[in-house]
Amino acid sequence: MKKLVNNPVNVVEEMVEGYVRAHPDYIKQLQSNDRALVNARETKENKVGILIGGGSGHEPGFLGYVGEGMADGVAVGNIFASPSPDPILEVTKAIDKGAGVVYLYGNYAGDVMNFGMAAEMADLEEDIKVGMALATDDVASAPKEEKDKRRGIAGEFFIYKAAGAAADFGYDLEEVVRIAKKANQNTRSMGVGTSPCYLPQTGEPSFEIGDNEMEIGLGHHGEPGIEKGPLETADKIADRLVNDILADIEITKGEEVAVLVNGLGSTPKMDLYIVYRRVEQILSERGIKIYRSYVGDYITSLEMGGCSVTLMKLDKELTDTIDHPVNCPMFVQK
Amino acid sequence: MKKLVNNPVNVVEEMVEGYVRAHPDYIKQLQSNDRALVNARETKENKVGILIGGGSGHEPGFLGYVGEGMADGVAVGNIFASPSPDPILEVTKAIDKGAGVVYLYGNYAGDVMNFGMAAEMADLEEDIKVGMALATDDVASAPKEEKDKRRGIAGEFFIYKAAGAAADFGYDLEEVVRIAKKANQNTRSMGVGTSPCYLPQTGEPSFEIGDNEMEIGLGHHGEPGIEKGPLETADKIADRLVNDILADIEITKGEEVAVLVNGLGSTPKMDLYIVYRRVEQILSERGIKIYRSYVGDYITSLEMGGCSVTLMKLDKELTDTIDHPVNCPMFVQK
Structure with a gap:
């Protein structure tokens, strides 16, 4: 196995640092948490915020999809591991512009737990409404009758695209969630x-x-x-x-x-x-x-x-x- | 070695077919030669045509760079082998709109020969003016004093970008060639x-x-x-x-x-x-x-x-x- 890395312990930090420095007009790290990245341009007032995230190692997923028309922010996990609730909450606070925030992520136990905890904290501590839509597109991962047990894989891209557009169209939280869920269902x-x-x-x-x-x-x-x-x-x-x-x-x-x-x-x-x-x-x-x-x-x-x-x-x-x-x-x- | 292919003899044909079918609004195959691809939208009158090409296996280079702001057409070679003069000439005829065509390619013996022959044929048989700019960006491939002997590698991207823009700006053939050569020099x-x-x-x-x-x-x-x-x-x-x-x-x-x-x-x-x-x-x-x-x-x-x-x-x-x-x-x- 050959990789172009330095200390393997630091791959995510160094990738994120390289990424933010490569595209300063697009993306910035929050001071409160270096695994919390948001669009360099402030989210519009009253637009529903779109928050994505998951483990690292899936690039362009997930940090590559923060920008105009897609996500407003991303919480970055370790390699193949869910981000902890902290960066999720920090991104939530940064991108909430009064209309709430929709979390989009794949259906993995760690993500379900951590995004769920962050949503609770956003609600209780910050009074921010959070909606969620999970990607469950992988046909191979559970029978047809149990679609909600399936993993999210590349189909997440379409869910980001659908929800990102819906938020840009000015739809409210419930509508953005409905469209994201429909995208996943389809x-x-x-x-x-x-x-x-x-x-x-x-x-x-x-x-x-x-x-x-x-x-x-x-x-x-x-x-x-x-x-x-x-x-x-x-x-x-x-x-x-x-x-x-x-x-x-x-x-x-x-x-x-x-x-x-x-x-x-x-x-x-x-x-x-x-x-x-x-x-x-x-x-x-x-x-x-x-x-x-x-x-x-x-x-x-x-x-x-x-x-x-x-x-x-x-x-x-x-x-x-x-x-x-x-x-x-x-x-x-x- | 595992590849997602059918008969290895057909990889280039099948890739091109898949590519053209995936992006019909962007690209089309010329009827005269299936290795000759041009922008699905006709090149503007009096715009200098930008023609790129080389061996296959370098994707997105080279067929991926045909489109608005970059190249008007591409001649597609076999894996790591120059396209023959025929598709180059066919693309030249298709994208010449009275202002001539600039060939951009890497400095490899086969490409130099075949693009050179196509340029001669375009001039003699079709009365089309052709300019050329070669990529010689690979520092490792020859000493500093012999830059013109160097290979073209990823720097070709910048040369396409420079020449594609210059042609869009309405510059004439000599100017587009000058800018492409400056891009390569730099x-x-x-x-x-x-x-x-x-x-x-x-x-x-x-x-x-x-x-x-x-x-x-x-x-x-x-x-x-x-x-x-x-x-x-x-x-x-x-x-x-x-x-x-x-x-x-x-x-x-x-x-x-x-x-x-x-x-x-x-x-x-x-x-x-x-x-x-x-x-x-x-x-x-x-x-x-x-x-x-x-x-x-x-x-x-x-x-x-x-x-x-x-x-x-x-x-x-x-x-x-x-x-x-x-x-x-x-x-x-x-």
Whole structure:
């Protein structure tokens, strides 16, 4: 395992420091907590604040998505570990402009606990209204009947996009939460892992996999998937991922989707576009219309190999959020 | 070596197909040649056309940089191999709007030959004026006195940006070439490789490297660097790369630069920002001002490990080109 780091204990601090210094017009650290980052431009009065966060190692998730049209602030955790309630609360106080704050995060036990505690503290100590919407897009992580037990993976990107736009449109807290939850309800992801990432502090791989194996449904932290087997072609992998998604959510002929083919860290864009090619073919054969496509590294796991496919079923309201411009250090959409 | 591909012989065709289908509002294939891609929106009358290209496997370079504010078209080669003159000529014909076309590419023998032949054919057969500017930014690849023998690496991004803006500003062919050449003259890069990429067709690594080794000055196709040694910390690597650059080009206190910390393919953004952190410290200590920073995968080598640092020394004219907005499928700047 080779990494371009100094002392592995300091990777998150040094990344955050580099990030803030690279993009001072976009992002600043709060003086009260160096894991609490907010948009360098003050959140508008009476706009609902959007707060995201989670463990580090998923860059551009999550700090890369603070900016115009997406999140107002982010709480930064250690590698693959939830941020503690403190930075969440500090960001909440900084971005609340009288309309409350919506927390968006993936459905992981640590995050659920810490964001929950921060929300309570915001309510009791600061009198700030907090809404929440969790990402539970990973089809592989629990049965269809238990969607609320599923993990959040790359589909979080669409939830940020939807909620960020809704807040910009001037919607109130309940509306922003409703739209974020609808985005999550309409979003499904399936991933495949081909090689592990390595944790900077231990040097240990996040999971074990054979030389010619792949694992379908693998989680973003190496959580076990649903099937291990020999590495298949890109087309067969895409077939599997898309078919599993379409077995889980009804998307009928003529309906529109947003597509995200997400790299897990070390997968070349060449491979991602080859996967996209087949995703587009399958959807096209079924008469499902692709409204907009995103292909690249959106939520990663350090240098993990593999990719995920995410579909968000669109209606007029979600389409408007997809069209909304964004200007973040790691993602810009005109 | 695990890749998400089908038949390795078809990786470039399938990537291009996926790419064009993912971004139909941005890019189209010419009917005359499927390796010839142009902006989906017609180039403006009397605007100088900007043509880029090179081997595949460097994505987002080069096809990712066709769009508003950057290139009007791209000729796509096989993996790490120059495009042949045919697609170059076809793109030239498609994007010439009476003001001529400027070719921008890296200084590699195959590219020099094929772009040169295409330029001759454009002149003789089509009566289209062609200008050229080569990227020769890799400090490690030839001595200071022989800058014109150097390879082009990630600094090409700044040259595209400068020339793309100059063409948009309405400058004529000579002016666009002058600015592109100035951008190249003012740009220096130094890279470090930590792990090879694997060629899809052969499965062979692009270079050999020990388990705990790094190679300073390694080229984008695995060309030998200038020094192999044990893997150093991110700070020491950044020191080496920036100091080698600053020994090669005089940038004095108070002068401004644009900075690019570029990942070679499989290097996490975490590591790139840790490297950036030290780059910023060094420049700051020397009183060199960073006008704008880019951190991420801009010109890669499939899944190669490592990064490069690029500095472009700015004057008013180049600063204006850096500020110019861009809207490409793989790079957007507001």
